[in-house]
Amino acid sequence: MIVFTLIAAIIPVLLVGSYAYGQAKTSIADEIQVNLEEQVQIERNYVDSTLVFAQDKVNSDLNVARTLFYSKGTPGITDGEMVLNEDYVVNNNFEIVDEIKNMLGRTATVFQVQNGEAVRISTNVIKDDGDRAVGTTVSQTVYGAVVTQGETYYGRAWVVNAWYLTAYEPIKDSSGKTIGILYAGTLEDPFIEQMKEQMSAITVGKTGYIYIMDTEGNLIMHPENEGESLYEYEFAREMIQNKEGYIDYEWKGREKVMAYTYYGPRGWIIAPGSYLDEFTEGIQSIRNTILAVILVLIIAGSLTAWKFSKSITEPLDKMMDAAGRIAEGDLTVSIQSDSGDEIGRLSTAIDRMANGLRNLVEEIDQSMNKVTDNSGRMLSSSVEMKSVVNQISSTISEIANGAQNQSTRTDETSHAMTDMTYNVQEIASNAQVAADTATSTSELIQELVIRKIQQGTEEAVISVEKDTDSIAAGAESLHTTVEAVKQIVESGVRIAGMAQNIASSAEEQSAPIEDISSISESSAAGTQEVSATV
Structure with a gap:
């Protein structure tokens, strides 16, 4: 009964607490996912806006470079060199590109098409040794787009020794033949560093962060493991395959949750996330509160039950002792109880039972004496009955x-x-x-x-x-x-x-x-x- 009472008191609290915990956990999990998905979209928009702004600036710089370049005259090829109005030689002439750098702070280059390649004849791009990168060639990707197809190329490109945000357009002579390429660009790293600085300033949860991974699992941006590959991990391969979604996985012995999205222009996967327990501290607090309440209930219930059981067990012990003495034949037992509850009534009943048994035994003794007397008389009568029976026979x-x-x-x-x-x-x-x-x-x-x-x-x-x-x-x-x-x-x-x-x-x-x-x-x-x- 006592255990049942404790259980009856604890179970409702446990059920209500479990329900509240489950609801809170589900609500927080949903909220975590929503927040992370909102965060990843914010970061994607930030990356896109940063790179688009930089690219737009480069495109604008190309317009300035075009104006300066064509202000010198109509391009043509004379004696194997590019000239403007037949008297302004562009080869190894750095006036235009340096003016662009001074005006815009951007790199600029003039390429001349020679033997199926586009060679730098005027540039402010510096090689690793500190010299201008004259004589180096443009990438075949750019060459194919600009020279072969006659289009303007916008985007990321490898320029001599680094990645740049670039803009390339064909230079055509008076006949419309592509004789060269006009380039304007800027280093990508400053914008990457700007994005890193902005993302590193964001803390997801308590220790979470945002990282960027390419489609081969290489970490483009990461606070600790930049440059390393995650392709060996199943969660990374799942992210690369799905390109967008929400995932939870174990990392360093803790459960981690992350939303991710794909940024197509760069082939990047942007992913903010953190450890789940950092988001569920409120839930843990609810759980701990429930456990504390249950513990208090158990302690209080145990003390109450102990006192209550003592008030029951002591009279019961007396009654058990009396019952044992009655079972051994001691009918002089007497139980006194002033309690009016069930225990008291039971004590009174046992006492009355003992008195009844005592009276019954006395009556049995008297009856036995009468039976003994009658047995003697019956014995003498049986002899007479025997002779009568013989006569009857x-x-x-x-x-x-x-x-x-x-x-x-x-x-x-x-x-x-x-x-x-x-x-x-x-x-x-x-x-x-x-x-x-x-x-x-x-x-x-x-x-x-x-x-x-x-x-x-x-x-x-x-x-x-x-x-x-x-x-x-x-x-x-x-x-x-x-x-x-x-x-x-x-x-x-x-x-x-x-x-x-x-x-x-x-x-x-x-x-x-x-x-x-x-x-x-x-x-x-x-x-x-x-x-x-x-």
Whole structure:
């Protein structure tokens, strides 16, 4: 719980701080890139403006040199020498070029085309030995542009022993043939030094700087390693390939960031930059502040947690000790707590548990004593129960034997009942036949009586006719006969009724006998089950 509380307090600060740190880092990184890209454009514009201004000045100087040159006359070639108005020889005549230098502070040269080359015939350019560079030739690049193509050449050129910002134009005779070159120029170094001075005055970050590298990796301008090559490094090759962009790389064990752009007229890559940590000091300050806050929270939280845990652990230790004593059988434990919080309630509960266990043990002791007394009485009762069980066992054996005998007698009764049922049914059948026979006999007797009466009547009539004296005897005889017949008929009717009653009684007796037979069979089966169970 304490650890969770500390974590719950620290995590929000950490999350907020991390978010703020990340946002600040991203914002500063974006700002660094924007600032460096703005800086590199500023430097490119400065370089361009410096060199363009110098070149424009040279171009202007060429206009002045042209004016002075053509003020002496129309150029031509006489006896292998360049002349102006046929009487002003230019070869080894330094009047014009020196006047240009005095006026403008620039170098000037007049070239004469000879045998496919342009040779200096008048110049104020000085060689390394201090002499004028008369007799030296112009570069083939310039010769091709000016003499061969007839164009004016503006730009950087190697002049005798140094790089110059130059302007060359063709000198043509009256026929329009290019017979020479008029040059005006100035050393490049002063402008390079001017750019170096300006760039070296700029500090990017705390120790960062601006340097210029050509497309071969050679450092044109650098505060420490000018003239050396960076082409062996991957970041330099990437800059040369891309020519413009933003890059970060490791340099001397530190991360460095740099924006770079390409200056086409010179083939230069201009790159301002510095170490990343010099731009992120504010971020580092935020990070350190976050860490400090977290550290303070941890210390304060730890102290608070220690005090809080102590207020919990001390009562818990007492309760653990009490619980251990209770587990060892000491039920005299008593815990007193005046606290009303959860710990206090838990202490009270443990104390009540100890009292409850103590009362329970006392009740168990009393119950055990009662159980001991009851066990003695149960022991004596068990002896008596044993004899009773033996008697019950003997009785059960007798019951089993009786049940077996009863089963046998029940089987015999069942068979006798079955035979009786069959005989009663046969008697009923015979009684029915007797009834039917009696009925038929009665009907036959009645028919015979009627016939007899008819015969007796006929005989009586005859007798009347024969002998009146015999009428009384015939009538008496007829009366006797009729009475006899009546008795016979009544007897037949009674016999038929008796036979009918016998048949009905036989049928009524048949069902109870069948029930008795079923009961006998069930009794026999039950007796057998009892016998088996016993």
